[in-house]
Amino acid sequence: MSDILTIADLKDLARRRVPKMFFDYADSGAWTESTYRANEEDFQKIKFRQRVLVDMSNRSLESTMIGQKVSMPVALAPTGLTGMQHADGEMLAAQAAEEFGVPFTLSTMSICSIEDVASVTKKPFWFQLYVLRDKDFVLNLIDRAKAAKCSALVLTLDLQVLGQRHKDVRNGLSAPPKMTLANIANIAVRPGWWMGMAGTKRRTFRNIVGHAKGVGDVASLSSWTTEQFDPHLSWKDVAWIKERWGGKLILKGILDKEDALLAANTGADAIIVSNHGGRQLDGASSSIMALEEIADAVGDRIEVHMDGGIRSGQDVLKALCLGAKGTYIGRPFLYGLGALGKEGVTKALEIIRKEMDITLALCGKRLVTDMGRDQLRR
Ligand SMILES: Cc1cc2nc3c(=O)[nH]c(=O)nc-3n(C[C@H](O)[C@H](O)[C@H](O)COP(=O)(O)O)c2cc1C
Ligand SMILES: O=C(O)C(=O)c1ccccc1
Secondary structure, X not given: OXXXXXXXXXXXXXXXXXXXXXXXXXXXXXXXXXXXXXXXXXXXXXXXXXXXXXOOOOOEOOEEEOOEXXXXXXXEOOOOOHHHOOOOHHHHHHHHHHHHOOOEEEOOOOOOOHHHHHHHOOOOOEEEEOOEOOHHHHHHHHHHHHHOOOOEEEEEOOOOOOOOOHHXXXXXXXXXXXXXXXXXXXXXXXXXXHHHHHXXXXXXXXXXXXXXXXXXXXXXXXXXHHHHEOOOOOHHHHHHHHHHHOOOEEEEEEOOHXXXXXXXXXXXXXXXXXXXXXXXXXXXXXXXXXHHHHHHHHOOOOEEEEEOOOOOHHHHHHHHHOOOOEEEEOHHHHHHHHHHOHHHHHHHHHHHHHHHHHXXXXXXXXXXXXXOHHHXXX
C-alpha cells in the first residue's frame, strides 16, 4: 500500500487485478476517445498562482453540495457495473464514501441494488436515474429510492442513445458477457477477483432483474437494456420526475450553456457539467473547458457541479476555481475498487484529499470555499 501514491498507481494495480473486459469497460471512451483524453489533458493547461507568507494554518476542505455537508466537495459519480470491478463493489464504495464523509451515487445500472446498498450504510446515499422507456419501471425505481431514504436524485440526461465504446464490442462485453477463450483465460489468472465473485450472489443488474417487466433473468438483459434508452425524452419529463420524486434533484450531463439555462428553469437544485466521462459524444468539449461559461451563464440560479477527468486534488481545486461548487470522480474510485476493494476507494479519496490540502496551502488559502478565479494564473 505504501507504494501507492497517485490515482495512476491505483489504475496500474487495477489493470493487473480486474479481468480485461471489465477494466477496459471502465477505462474507455466513445469512438476515438478524444473527449475522454481531453477531459484529463485540459486540466494540465490551467495553472495556479503560488502565494507565500500568508497564514496557511488551520486549513479546511469542508464544504456543502446541495446544502449537504461534505468533508470535501468530491462525490463518487454513478457508474454502471461497479460490482464487476470487485465483488459487491457498490456496497463497498458506498461504505468507504460514508466513512469519508462524501456522497456516494448509486447508478440505475449497478450490480448491487438500492436495497443492498441501504442495508450496509447508515447515512443516506444518492441515486442516479436513467429515464427508460418502461415508465412503470422508472416509477418503481423512484419509489424504491424514496423508501431507501436517498437524499438526492441524480437524473442523467446525456444517454438518450448509447455511445459506442469499441473496446466493449471487441471484448464481447454484453449482459451476460461472452465467455470467449480469451475472457476465460483472462479471468483464470485473476484469482482474487473470481474468488470474490464466486463468494457473492450479486452478479447481475439487481436494480432491474426481477423488478422490470420482461426481465426475469440475466439472459433477457442485453436486448432489454439497449432497447430501453429513450430517444423521446424532453424537458417535460424532468418536470414529472421532479414532481414524483419531491426531494433534491441534480441534472447530470449538461455541457452547453443553453441547456444549462433550461436546466435552471426546471427548479432543480444543481446541474453536473459532464460529458459522461467521454463515453457519449466523442468530439465534445472537455468538461473543464465547458465549465466556466456555464457557471457564468447560470450565476446563482442553480448550483453548478462538474465531473470528467479529475485525477488529482489539484484538478478538483481547478474546477472549484472555475465555478464548481462540487465535483465527482468516476474512474479514480473504480480503479481503487478494482485494485484493493473498499480500502482502495478510501485510498483514492485520501490521495485526493492530501493533494487538495497541500495545494490549497501553497496557493495561500486556508478554506477550500475561498478558491476562486483569482487563484488561477491566466
Ligand atoms: C465505467 C463507467 C460507468 C458509468 N456509468 C454511468 C451510469 O450508469 N450513469 C451515469 O449517469 N453516468 C455513468 N458514468 C459517467 C460517470 O458518472 C461520470 O460522469 C464520469 O465517470 C466522470 O468522468 P471520470 O471517470 O473521468 O471521473 C459512467 C462512467 C464510467 C467510467
Ligand atoms: O457505461 C456507461 O457509461 C453507462 O452509463 C451505462 C449504460 C448502459 C448500461 C450500463 C452502463
